[in-house]
Amino acid sequence: MIKGLVIMIVAALPLFVHAQNEEYALSSYLSEGVKAPNTHHLGDAWLNFLVKADDDFDKNITQATFGPNATLDWHKHVTNQVIIVVAGEGYYQERGKEPIVIKKGDVIHCMKDTEHWHTSSADSSVSYIAIYGKQPTIxxxxxxxxxxxxxxxxxKGK
Structure with missing residues (x-):
């Protein structure tokens, strides 16, 4: 199911970017988004809210970009989360497991209620698309x- 959703989103994104009629609401994952306040992270971060959940589509799709050496606090979601790394290199860790390096092309499926964190590596920025439910992050x-x-x-060096 998640794989099908990811394929659908990746296939549909060019339609949003290349639509010819200005009456449509367009967004682009090529945009940096807005600078995020340093509430739950240290360093530079930008958020690009590609799709906001509503009554008809119950998923948020957000692109997050973190500058090198940024942190993101531990958190969890009440739904599964899919992270698609689109640029750079970063770190990902679930509570009780070893941290790993994530790179462009990696897809992570984090199960609901799993405490985790993900952000840039010490020497590289990272940009990823996160797909998650409409409930707030915990x-x-x-x-x-x-x-x-x-x-x-x-x-370092892995």
Missing amino acids: WTEKLTRAYYDSVAQKL
Whole structure:
């Protein structure tokens, strides 16, 4: 089901970008979006709200771009989340598991209620499209700079 949704979204995105009639609401994943306030992250981050959930479509589709060496706090969602890395390199970790490097082309399926974090690597920005339900993100714990730095050191060169 998730794979089908991802294929549908990837196939439909060019239609939004290349539509010829200005009466349609257009968005583009090529846009950086708006600079995010440093509420649940450290460093530079931009959010591009591609599709907002409503009564007819119950998924948010957001592109997030993090500058190098940015952090994102631990959080979870009450629905599954799919992360599609479209540029750069970053880190991803679920609570109780080892952190991993994520790169352009990677797709992550995070199960509902799974505490996790994801952001750029120490030396690279990362941009990903996140697909998740319309319920708000549940922020659970601050990701400290010391912890992020230890992950960056551990994953350096992987």
